[in-house]
Amino acid sequence: MKTYGLIGYPLSHSFSKKYFTEKFHNEGITDHQYELFPIADIKLLPDLLSENSSLCGLNVTIPHKVSVLCYLNEIDEAAEKIGAINCISIRNFEGESYLKGYNTDAYGFEESLKPLLGPQHTKALVFGDGGAAKAVKYVLEKLDIQYQVVVRTVAPDAILYAEITPEMLSSHKLLINTTPLGMSPNTDTFPDIDYRLVGKEHLAYDLVYNPLETAFLVKAAAGGAKTKNGLAMLHQQAEKAWAIWNK
Structure with missing residues (x-):
């Protein structure tokens, strides 16, 4: 099962979970799931990654769009110019997570x-x-x-x-x-x-x-x-x- 999700705090209203859950259902994608990860402190991100080895991608919302930058291995050129990211791709190499940040906003x-x-x-x-x-x-x-x-x-x-x-x-x-x-x-x-x-x-x-x-x-x-x-x-x-x- 591939997992995607949203980090931010609080996450009382999530467009993303509804959107992707419906997308997976409508397109017959049965081995994907989208979850909410309400983390108040961005310092909890490494623990989140280690506890969820199936994570392949994250959306990022307030208040972490800027503070998450220091946890990324690479930043897309546009996201670097903007100075904020809202999307992370996660690749795993030899047990290590490689995170690249983007700004799709x-x-x-x-x-x-x-x-x-x-x-x-x-x-x-x-x-x-x-x-x-x-x-x-x-x-x-x-x-x-x-x-x-x-x-x-x-x-x-x-x-x-x-x-x-x-x-x-x-x-x-x-x-x-x-x-x-x-x-x-x-x-x-x-x-x-x-x-x-x-x-x-x-x-x-x-x-x-x-x-x-x-x-x-x-x-x-x-x-x-x-x-x-x-x-x-x-x-x-x-x-x-x-x-x-x-x-």
Whole structure:
């Protein structure tokens, strides 16, 4: 039996387990399983590996996307530039595990974003600056889209929500939420911007997928903006992980 899984903490909502369990069932893959491994401290990773010799691949979620880097034998070039990983391939050589890290968030985000972009989407406001934002910024740079990071507490190379001007909302027509704001069960939270200034030329993209329509997307859509949730990105990154594990 080949085992794949997700590490992070907490793991109360796991898209990955449901996705891969259904995939294995629908495709008649009977010798694979996908499990959840809620580890609060990344230092527990070596023990997890030694106790689960059938592990062939892991997805990584918060809070370990950066802290796991020091446990890897090799890092994919894109993941190294991003500075965060969410996928690990595991190979065993003579009883030793060889771990290579990847960032499939970037692939999933890029593939789901590109079909929605119009000529006016040359500048973006990125809400949040955590691990997910690293992948988003990498893709925006790749697509030659200028961006401004917006955070709630003072941070380098970022502005506060209170510093967003009307002119900025007018010129930055791509709005991307990388924070957990709006995620179940806190569905009444959202990035604190003036939604009266969001119009039909804007594209609002939320990495949150539960619920499918967050308060951020509802408020943006009310002004006529095009909206996109994080579900397609998740599907894309999951299939990319599957391709990596089966190289």
